[in-house]
Amino acid sequence: MPHSLVIPEQVLSTAIALVRDDLALAATVNRDYEDNFGGGKGTVVNVRTPNTLKARRRKLTADGTAITTDTISESTVPVTITEHVYSAVDVSDVQMRMEITDFTKQITVPQVRGIVEDLENLVVETMQALPESLTIPYDATKPHLTFTKARKMLRDLGLPAEGLWAAVGTGVYAELVDANALTDASQSGSTEALRNANIGRLRGFTVVENNRFEDDEIVFYGRDAFTLAIRAPYPPDGAAFTASQSDNGFAMTWIKDYDSNVLKDRSIFQTYAGCQSMQVKRLAKDGTTSLVTPAIRVRTSTVPA
Known part of the structure; x- marks a missing residue:
């Protein structure tokens, strides 16, 4: 795809698919993800947990007796978003015109894999924080x-x-x-x-x-x-190209803009993440x-x- 026709939504869809394929340990835990930071207060998000009900029993001979009803109330557990995980790369005009022939392979893939590695580390750190059983x-x-x-x-x-x-x-x-x-x-x-x-x-x-x-x-x-809570930062209004998306157990924002201070394009993939034992x-x-x-x-x- 010519660089002038790079579409943010397509780049982000490709990036999220790459995350899905590369996740290893993080793929084995519960993931709570959205493409916005709603559902909580400050840096805390409320993760829904399964409801638990005990079935009731009565004798068949109790026909006509009123049954007992229970109320289902949704339970949530607060999970703190602690990390801003991102990858930012500057790309010069010379690189874009003469060296980069495939934006996905040469830019998107290395950036996304760096983010995946960091998320894997976050999950392991959370597991290692458990007390040791003797x-x-x-x-x-x-x-x-x-x-x-x-x-x-x-x-x-x-x-x-x-x-x-x-x-x-x-x-x-x-x-x-x-x-x-x-x-x-x-x-x-x-x-x-x-x-x-x-x-x-x-x-x-x-x-x-x-x-x-x-x-x-x-x-x-x-x-x-364990829950890996993931939220995509809101796309900034001032960026040239930007998109936010959630899919396949992951949420991410992509920004492509121009930094006039260094005369280079900048590609930024980012997400907010928090992981805790539940x-x-x-x-x-x-x-x-x-x-x-x-x-x-x-x-x-x-x-x-």
């Missing part, structure tokens, strides 16, 4: 026992059997491979966004290797254990509810064997 033993020759115990703990908290994840450091992943503990990654049910990651299945968990973790680190979790409602058999954190963090070097 109650789950680990034996490198029998790592499946650790996964079995972690699964029971999460299931006892009310998490469904589907959608359980285990993010591990490269050292733990190597031990899982050596112990032949992982099943074929093709059976993992992983999303397209994880197609290039080292993944496998073990005791009901989809195991994802990530070199941002410590070698001996494991985080067991369900999808709703508490979810656990429904007991008696109908009472409690808040629990559906995630467990383990350092294999510090737990008993």
Whole structure:
């Protein structure tokens, strides 16, 4: 596409598609995204959480007796947007005319991948902020026992059997491979966004290797254990080209303008982001509810064997 015909909405759609394809760990957590910063106050946004109801029961012989009705009220959890994640690049007229033949490949792709890397770091930092569990033993020759115990703990908290994840450091992943503990990654049910990651299945968990973790680190979790809240900044009125868009679990603003101080075009991709661990409602058999954190963090070097 000639540079003079670059359309902001098309560039942004391409960028968001790139984010979708490149997200790895961030693709495994809940994402709350919009193309504006509404729904909260200041830098806080209210993330909706699933409602929990206990079904009621009565005898068939109670015909004619009034039923008991419940009220559904939407629950929200405040999540603070803490980070302004952006990539800004200056491009000279010479570059635009003589060196850049494909704006998407040469400008958009590097910028977006830089943003993805930073978001991945933000998710890992949030996971690593969890307190370490010292109650789950680990034996490198029998790592499946650790996964079995972690699964029971999460299931006892009310998490469904589907959608359980285990993010591990490269050292733990190597031990899982050596112990032949992982099943074929093709059976993992992983999303397209994880197609290039080292993944496998073990005791009901989809195991994802990530070199941002410590070698001996494991985080067991369900999808709703963490929320990555994303908001697109409002497009500024004074920019030459600008657009804001949300799609595929992501929201972003793109600006292309001219900086007369340096006589260069400037391409800016940006988003606001915040990530935090979430508490979810656990429904007991008696109908009472409690808040629990559906995630467990383990350092294999510090737990008993």
